[in-house]
Amino acid sequence: MDKHEWYLVPEPAEEGKVEKRTVGGKSICLILSDKQLYATGAKCPHAGADLSRGWCEAGKLVCPYHRHKFDIVTGKGDPDQGNYIRTYPVKKEDNRWYVGIPKSWWAGWF
Ligand code: FES
Numbered sequence: 001m002d003k004h005e006w007y008l009v010p011e012p013a014e015e016g017k018v019e020k021r022t023v024g025g026k027s028i029c030l031i032l033s034d035k036q037l038y039a040t041g042a043k044c045p046h047a048g049a050d051l052s053r054g055w056c057e058a059g060k061l062v063c064p065y066h067r068h069k070f071d072i073v074t075g076k077g078d079p080d081q082g083n084y085i086r087t088y089p090v091k092k093e094d095n096r097w098y099v100g101i102p103k104s105w106w107a108g109w110f
Contacts, residue, residue, distance in 0.1 A: 004089060004100030011037065011097055018061065020052030024101035028088060031056050031072055038072040039099045041086035045077075051085070061085070 005024055012019045012032040019030045020042050027042040029052050040061060042051050049065040056062070060069040060078075069078045075087040089100040 003103055005103050006091070006098040006100050009037075009039075009097050009099050016056045018052050018054060018056060020050070023088075023099050026101060027052075028099065029061065030099075031061065033059065033072065037090045037092070037097045039088040039090050040070065040072060040075060043085075044068060045083040045085060046081070 007023045009021055009023060009030060012030050015032050017032070021028055021030055023039070029040045029042045031038045031040070033056060040051070044051050044063045044065065046063065046066060046068050049063050051061055051063055053064045054062045056072065059072055061072050062069050068081050068083065070076065070085045073087065075085045077083040077085070091098050091100070
């Protein structure tokens with residue numbers, strides 16, 4: 001059984017620009033980098049800044065407040081930060097992008 005609910009999302013208008021969308025009830029940053037879409041959480045774990053106001057640089061999402069950096073593939077923060085953000089799976093079907101949001105653990109019970 002697929003553990004994710006897949007949601008259709010629009011492709012960001014520009015490479016490297018961070019766009020925020022609500023997907024499956026979650027605030028998510030969408031980033032197009034080298035024609036691949038990445039989806040991450042939108043809240044910085046450091047002090048709660050909105051990461052969609054940041055930017056993407058060399059495969060990292062940079063927080064606009066104190067410049068913490070997060071890998072857009074793994075969500076891992078730079079080593080000296082000791083933090084991370086959530087990332088979500090992405091797939092392309094029929095030329096459209098979908099983001100996978102994990103289903104609730106009890107969803108399969110009913
Ligand atoms: S709030 Fe993001 S680096 Fe401080």
